[in-house]
Amino acid sequence: MFPPKVLLLAPYIALVTAQQQAYLGFNSGATLADSTAKQQSDFEKEFKTAQALHGSPGTFNSVRLYTNVQAGTTDTPISAFQAAVDTNTTMLLGLWCSGSNTITNELNALQAAITKYGQKFADLVVGISVGSEDLYRISESGIKNNAGIGTGPDEIIAFIKDVRSAIANTELAGKPVGHVDSWSAWSNSSNTAVIEAVDFIGTDLYPYYEKDKVNTIENATVVFDYIYNKTLSAAGKKPVWITETGWPTSGPSFGQAVPSVNNAKTYWDQIGCTLFGRTNVWWYNLRDSNPANTEKFAITNDLSTTPQFNLTCPVDSGAPAPINTSAANIVVPSMVYGAISIFASLIYYLV
Template sequence: MRASAVTLAAGLFAASAVSAENYLGFNSGATLPDNSAKFEKDFEAEFRTAQNLVNAPGTFNAVRLYTNIQAYSEGAPIEAFQAAMKTNTKILLGVWASGVQNIDKELAALKTAVNTYGKKFTDLVIGISIGSEDLYRISQTGLINDPEGVGAGPDVIVKFIGDFKKAFANTALSSIPVGHVDTWDVWANGTNKPVIDAVDFLGFDTYPYYENGKGNSIDNAPNLFDRAYKATEAAAGGKPIWVTETGWPATGPNWDLAVPSVPNAKQYWDEIGCAKLFNKVPTFWYNLRDSNPANKMQFAITKNLSTTPLFDLTCPKVVPSSTSSAATPSQTSSGATSPSGSGSNSNTGSGSGSSSGTPTGGSNTGSGSATQGSGTPIPTGAAAGVGRISGAVYGALAVVAGGFALL
């Protein structure tokens, strides 16, 4: 994109983002890289690092969670809630929906938190996602990538959305937007329209890195991102889109034309994050900390939760020319601007789910699920991609085999 076009786009984004707060945050799973449970101090360390990143283009004071249940507990509320209250971190709640017959334990844990912490907690909740990539896991691509992966169909997700709304109808959470997070190509699949009809916002996961066979070099990443976003936007029917996972690994093996490196992670940050997302649409970057030891690709932008990142987070005043087909802003119903544009798309496992996806599983994320003390799967952390643990592996850990979880 020429410098003049970048300037114009920036002005349009600023002019139209008038009525919705555009959150900045990261994803956070329930466990550490050794699969041990995260506790309050672990979440607090993450949240404080996120809020104090050197040269960040804004304050990363939001977090996306995957479950309300503390890892390996019998159903206690996740201790991320306490850490969020201590650090004033906003929360996109997650209700785990894959491989379960109901979400009763998730709802019970959240009700306990609401009753225990009250307004101090509920004032931090910005949204609720019922499920995470569940539709991807039962899609043709998801089953090719992981034949034993366990997800949930649109009818199940819609039912769970109804269950949540009924359970919290008379609480402080009744006015909080309820959504679902999935890969971009799932949203574009007409069979999943009942979920779009049922949600207040769409959570959008995409990783151009994994768009093998689609020209997935770092220089073409903006085109791949734009195509995925535009397809989701077309399916959304005007409903807001929150970017819930995207990023580029700093280390790991090459994936077709995609090369993990710190310079490439910086380029993706600049051309996707800075040019299209940050302070324009609600964005949860993947990621602050890597949590899946089996994932060969490492997406963390910091090492050991240092506030000095692996690369300079400063957004350039002029975006490099490789964003030649960068998105132009359009208005969503929430008032936040949304990127749209041309490009070639694709697939992929993580974040996109299309026919040429990664060999091990759903879009995102690597980590599968261990079990709670009660036998309920624990959404653990992980990055999207090759090193992801398949449902078969986690079947050995979980009573509900094949459950996936993102970081």
């Protein structure tokens, strides 16, 4: 539960400054919902659908990947790379780190991609995430929730050093290197050294899963503000990127949170639309690909460009206008803003 009278600040202090692009995209796993490996055509369908979603507040032309390795292989570059090059989709690369004391296969796949695609590949890379929720998995709450095998801060830091060494003197030299984890992992002081080691912090924010915080859809904004600002506070001066957030359209209830298409739409309007174009966001998710998740987050069925709910943002949200998907050529909006717009709200939460 929140402590009595916690002061919450609206999470808009991490906005991008003038002339910076705010990346807008979805997460994409290496396999389909039946656990078979995605092929290049599968990734291409995803990326093209994301760029042409009806009513979308801007073009979703970025993807967050969890691994560099093609599913079912040892160290072959993931076919998402070719699909991204062919569709001009920017990438937040991911290296899978949990359950291993080496990331050699991940680095081999990355190096092979650099050799094959060169600068056109590098130009699409917005950053490199070394791991995903590894610190959460070994935390008390992660263990309690059977989150799986994790990796400790010392190992993550060592892997970050390995990545920096591997990309030195390549086309990826100078790309920001970070780590993605839960807000609770970032606010845990035992992980401060990881914050010091990265160029950016990726955070996964799900009010839906915060069952100890009155996690109704009506309270989602309050909960989001709280956990986002926890991450911002822990990050200090390090940039914070929102690498996952969303509300499930179907599945079991979690605490007081109820999955539904209507609630997913409400979450999109109240949370997403206040972030799109202002800070980097990779939404969860365009389509479901993790069979272990009983909650389903996909905003579209069968990669239809007509989503399950209207993506057009409320006029007072400040989000970009809907894109015209009927045009022959979809123009990618710049999504740049002339100044930081800071909106702070003071909320007292009474237990």
